[in-house]
Amino acid sequence: MAATDPRVSIQPATPPLAAGALLWLRQNLFATWYHALLTIGTLWAVVEALAAALDWALHRARWEVVTSNLVLLLVGSYPREELWRVWLAVAVLAGLGVASGLAWGGWERGRRWQLPVVAAWLVLVPVVLAVLHGAGGTQVWGGFLLTLILAVAGITLSFPLGVLLALGRTSSLPVVRALAIAYIEGVRGTPLMVILFFALTALPLFLPPSVRPDLVLRAAAGLVLFTAAYVAEAVRGGLQGVPRGQVEAAQALGLSGTKTMLLIVLPQALRAVIPAIVGQFISLFKDTSLVAVWGLFELVGVAQSVLSNPAFVGRHVEVYAFVAGLYWLFCYGMSYASRRLERRLGVGER
């Protein structure tokens, strides 16, 4: 970053502290008369906006709409006596998150655990889902819990499918390649709204009459089918990043094509691909909100239903501010962590 930054920074030898602060002010805020005007104008607007926002948040906002619906917003109508399942799930997911952070954190010793951690995600997520399912099926899932379930299940389940699609797209067999490209580009050219519409209204038509998945399952299927195409593109990038010499060396050792792929290429590709998958997870995390349009009560859906309660009429800003804050905290946190991780990876590996 710093090397390509076009801003010319003039660093004086070692300025005294006060003079340094003044110098900073002059260089960064009052460099020319128009910058001074711009600074003063912007400062005025920022102060006015902040004052209005604070006045609203402290005096005029009625936060009861959030506090009295907090549990509803977080877990929907999940049975209150079964909440231990949610805590268990949160603990397991937090553990997996920490383990991933350690494995990709750039330490020599952590790197050995990268593949076991991926495997742990793939195994533990279904277990967690089963535990959460135990409280009365998918109908009781709601609020932020449903948002998290859809996002985590979506990314975990779309991962194997995405890897297969990426292998198909880089395959040397033209038929396989053409079908993989058709799927990937077809999905990426279609809005998620349309795919969710397909999943929620038309998916049962494609299945035998005896199989009738419920709404949550259908929405999850739509999210998985959608995300897999994007995961495939990320994995393709990882596959292409594996040096050709690795394949040739494996073949020279007499490994078969399948073994070369499974033992040499994929492990290296998947390691490199995880930061991109985190980015995909963040965007999936935000995109799960779209299921609210089609009648599911995840976080945004519950927010809308709270607002339709006559007791809380017109309290949109309070509810939306809370919901937006929750999303922001998670998304910004994850992107911040992955940016740091990427920087460290870049330093550690090359």
Added chain:
Amino acid sequence: MNRWPARLTVAGPGNVRVRRVLAQALFLAAVAAAGAFVYANVTRNLQQLGIPLGFEFLRYPASFAIGETSIAYQPSDPYLRAFLAGLVNTLRVAGVGIVLATILGVVAGLARLSTNALVRMVASVYVEVVRNTPLLLQLFFWYGAVFLRLPPPDQALRLPGPVFLSNRGLVLPAPRPGPGLGAWLVVVLVGLAVGILLYRRLERMRVEQGRDTRPGLAAVVTAAAVAVAGWAILPAAPLVWSEPEMARFNFQGGVMLSPGFASLLIGLVVYTGAFIAEVVRGGVLAVPRGQWEAARALGLPPLLVLRLVVLPQALRVIVPPLTSQYLNLLKNSSLAIAVAYPDVLNVSSTVVNQTGRTLEMLVLVGLTYLSFSLLTALLMNVYNRAVRRGVS
């Protein structure tokens, strides 16, 4: 793209070829079997529901109203026309949105690179807040917390312009074509042509003789002068300014943007603008620092450094992700259903509710969006080839 080489085996190459053909045939057979299974399910399910398959229903009268349309549409028109009205609505919001989002994105992207720390900070807050919250939530905010909570039309907020804000939407003054429009447009075109010629001339003089001829300023002033002179001289007014005014129950004159359209437009512009800002910022940062320094060392003033040295190089980095942001805006306009704006998906879902023709409408909508993506990909390939030719 590097592909995995076909495996080298001890057996001859003929063996490998046979195995490859066999593998593909097997794969195709598996896909075909899955397709046949799905097809059998679909026909059986549709039979049970008593819904036929086919597109003939598109000719039946739609018999539902659409809140706002840009092409003539009434409920007695066929479903196909309703679909087209929705499609035009999608293109309307996406077209206006792309223009506004580009302006906002470029301004915010450059603001993030400003030497002014405060401007930089404000732009960063905007980008980080907008990119890290769901678009749907932002749309609900603009619709539910802003537009629907405005006062009714008879107490509408009046902003200078005059612009009226009410829970019926946004009313803006708008130019209406007058009797002299055609003649004036010809004059404007002539003025533009003269301006461009003048610009080329002065630019060449500047490059060759090193005189500060101010080509941009001269060209703009000339073109504007011709346009103003044409307006003054022509006997019939080319444009009539239509100002909105309060009638008994609603507004008259001007142009009215429904709450749905206005919230969708603002939501898409604010959201996509933040992503475009990052694209612009990345593009400018991708220009090596030495280029800036070399241009400054040659004595070029800052604006010319940007225009002659940085922008041409940055644009090559910016254009591909920018087009994908445009496509994203178009695809995201399908969230219109959340703010009750009748876009192509919203209309189609109404059709599905009425007729039960889910598959047909899905195919139509999917192909519509897909054709936009393919068209953009095609244009991008042409652009990339042109750029590459420019480099070599």
